[in-house]
Amino acid sequence: MxxxxxxxxxxxxxxxxxxxxxxxxxxxxxxxxxxxxxxxxxxxxxxxxxxxNEIMPVDLNNDDFLALLNSLAEKKALVVNVVDLFDFSNSLLSSLKRFVGDNDFILVGNKFDLFPLNTCQSKIKDWMRQEANRMGLHPKEIFLISAARQKYLDDLIEYLNKASQKEDIYFVGMTNVGKSTLINAIIDKMGDIKDLITTSRFPGTTLDRIEIPLENGHYLADTPGIMSQNQLATRLNPKDLESASPKKPLKPATFQIKPGNTIFLGGLGRIDFIKGDPAGFTVYAARAVTLHRTKTSNADDFYQKHVAEMLTPPTGSDYLPPLKGQEYHTDFKSDLLFGGIGFVTVPANCVVKTYTPDKIGLGIRRALI
Known part of the structure; x- marks a missing residue:
């Protein structure tokens, strides 16, 4: 046989x-x-x-997925790139430009509900657009939503409803950004509109996509989440990922520190205050991330001794790359980014050095809050 x-x-x-x-x-x-x-x-x-109705993640070099992306340029379609607002630079599909052809694409920033209530939407959208433009991407529209809580969806659904009258809609995104959760939320919301949508799913196979047919002959298409080594989410075990990823609105924790002090964000992030006037550094991170302040002179030894014990997550012995740092000088009040974990708001005119495993997710922006 x-x-x-x-x-x-x-x-x-x-x-x-x-x-x-x-x-x-x-x-x-x-x-x-x-x-x-x-x-x-x-x-x-x-x-x-x-x-x-579950699509397993794929690597960006997966041949079937590349074939699917390449096919988008040949058809009339709207491409929706769902991104995680707490890991924007690594969840934005930077290679999208060469796949969309003449089609429009929009950015949907998920987890907006986790920001403090006084956060200005226009500031976040401006930051998203600037970062996308820097990568050569020019989204037609930007939306901020909460997929898990099904909030702030009305404007997006209205936009997709109009677009779907003339073209199919493809949802793309990295793993752990809430893409499929968003599609399910959209189905739930749009289901209230009589005869608009058929909610049964008809999975494709070869290209690993799920097509959700609409009454007008077009469809919404869910595609595999893309895995990238540039995402901290792909390096953590499920337990640690659950702890590190913000799930509830972030409560700020402010530390009054001076040069020579270090703040640890569990064992996944570190910020050294190198130069500047004593100031308050405000940390926005998931509540399960242990925050600890120490002297920079002791920080290396402290980390080696307490990572995965006092400094959690991580909690286990799973391999993570060593912490590597990037120095920043703040010309204005800024957010120091720890992709997938959160951010730290610091004042103008200070020199800091931030660390994550292998520098994954590090960045800086003008303060949003």
Missing amino acids: DDEIICIGCGAKLQSDDPKQAGYLPASALKKAQETEDTDVYCQRCFRLRHY
Whole structure:
């Protein structure tokens, strides 16, 4: 008997060696299929897609996903890039420019509800547009929403409703940005409009997309979340990711510090105050992230001794790259960014050095609050 079995969903050769490669099936399931000579077998990715409406993440170099992106330039479609407002630079799909062709694309910033109530929407949108422009991207519109809480969705839904009258809508984004949660929220909201949407999902297979048909003949398409080594989310185990990712509105924690002081954001972030007048540094991070102040002269030893114990997350021995730093001089009140964790607001005219594992997610912007 030829042991080679093909997934009837995507056409990939079934294998049990590498879960990240096409055609993966657990060894026990593959063995059973081989012994019974069952030819109607789905790989794990296609099975989860068809039965749970769940698209497994892909690497940006995944051939099927690249084929899907390349096809967008050949059709009339609106592209929606969903981004995490707490990890904007790493969740913005910077390569989108070469895939959208002449199509419009919009940016949807998720987790806006986690910012303090007095946060100005226009400031956030201006920052998003400037960062996108810096990468050569020019979104037609920018929206701020909360997918998990189904808030601030009305303007976005109205826009998508108009756009879908003439074109399909593709949602793209990195992992952990809330893309699929947003689509489910949109379905729930749009379902109140009679005959607008058919809520049953009809999964595609080869390109790993879920198409949600609309009554007008067009559809919303959910695509796989893209994994990137530039996202802290891809480096953490599920428990630590749950602790590090903001889920509730952030409560500021202000430290009165002077040059020579260091603040740790768990074991995932660090800020050294190098030069400037004594000042308040305000940390915005998930409540499960342990904050600790110490002297910079002791900081290296303190980190080595207490990471994954006093300084959490992380909580385990999973490998993380060592902390690496970037120095900044603030010309105005600024937010120091720790992508995927939060940010620290510092005054003008100070010199600081910030650290994350391998510099992942570091950045600076004019203060938004």
